[in-house]
Amino acid sequence: MLKVMLVAAEASGDTLGASLAKALRARLDDQVTFVGVGGAKMAEQGVESPFDIAHLSILGIWEGLKAYPTVKARLDDTVALAAREKPDVAVLIDSWGFNIRLAKALRKLDPKLPLVKYVAPQVWAYREGRAQGLARAVDLLLSIQPMDKPYFDAAGLENVFVGNSALAKRFDHADGARLRTAVGASATDQVLLVLPGSRPSEIERVMPAFEDAVRRLKAERPELVVVIPAAYTVVEAVKARVAGWPFRAHVIEDEALKDDAFVAGDVALACSGTVTTELALAGAPMVVGYKTGAITYAILRRLMKPKWVTLFNIAAGKAVAPELLQDACDGEGLAREVGKLLDDPALRARQAAEQSVALDKMGRGMPDPSEAAADALLGFLKAHGQGG
Secondary structure: OEEEEEEEOOHHHHHHHHHHHHHHHHHHHHHEEEEEEOOHHHHHOOOOOOOOHHHHOOOOHHHHHHHHHHHHHHHHHHHHHHHHHOOOEEEEEOOHHHHHHHHHHHHHHOOOOOEEEEOOOOOOOOOOOHHHHHHHHOOEEEEOOHHHHHHHHHHOOOEEEOOOHHHHOOOOOOOHHHHHHHHOOOOOOOEEEEEOOOOHHHHHHOHHHHHHHHHHHHHHOOOOEEEEEOOOOOHHHHHHHHOOOOOOOEEEOOHHHHHHHHHHOOEEEEEOOHHHHHHHHHOOOEEEEEOOOHHHHHHHHHHOOOOOOOHHHHHHOOOOOOEEEHHHOOHHHHHHHHHHHHHOHHHHHHHHHHHHHHHHHHOOOOOOHHHHHHHHHHHHHHHOOOOO
């Protein structure tokens, strides 16, 4: 019997953890059990989290300082869970700030416990020194970007490129007409998707600019249908804000209907993150916005190597999708860029096509990353005499 501890501290990691658990169970059947920390999707796969991960979805220096007492308490809870359950391996998914501290604490708790990091810090973009830090903290890295390898090879950390799960997402089952029916939109109505992020801090910082942009767009285009596929980690906060809007906006919680929305949308206004890759896979042209704390942004701009933050823009080597970041992320600018796309079908088609080319450069079409991650994990455990 293999007992696997999975730890995910935010929504995207919860998705990865759930898919990995499913793949491991397909291989080991009832010879694997799971413990750990995660959200609703991991819970469906049998991972009963001892606390709600929503408050761990933190980005930014000031935000991190404010949340430190909460994070420290949850870290202690997670270490206590490991001490009680005694897993055979711990897989720490994304969430660098939380999981690097957890790795060090677990190493102190049980030096023999194999530690696996799933998703590398983006050392190819900034802070290369994190490669050495991770090499000292864990035994194996399951990476999702091909550009990770040279950095972690140099650091002496065993690593396996398993692929980006966002690139494996398929929309052939999605039905845009079903979404339009659900929200009362006709086949000719324009649908604007609004995706304000999955972290509470993103709703606080990014959502106001998105709200202003939508108000401006609705004033010019009263028939525009606004659809918000909300992450479960922030859905209540999103609904609370939308309740005060002077026009109707449809908040979508159902996962299947979210996929329908991605293919139904004429244009998306999206917070930077994994969702931009998923929108591109669905063929949705988009405008990307983001805001973080002023100090955090100033530091990141000095450290960042790429000119862009959106992965398919980085792969393309140009701004395929417009990016409006920090001070540029305001209602006027966002509305202007979204309006250009709404008003120009040829521009929408051209951007969607260029996004698709960039996705191919990123590795679209690889085998399911969750399957590769499961195989890599079990291969590592077998090689080190840990079962599987």
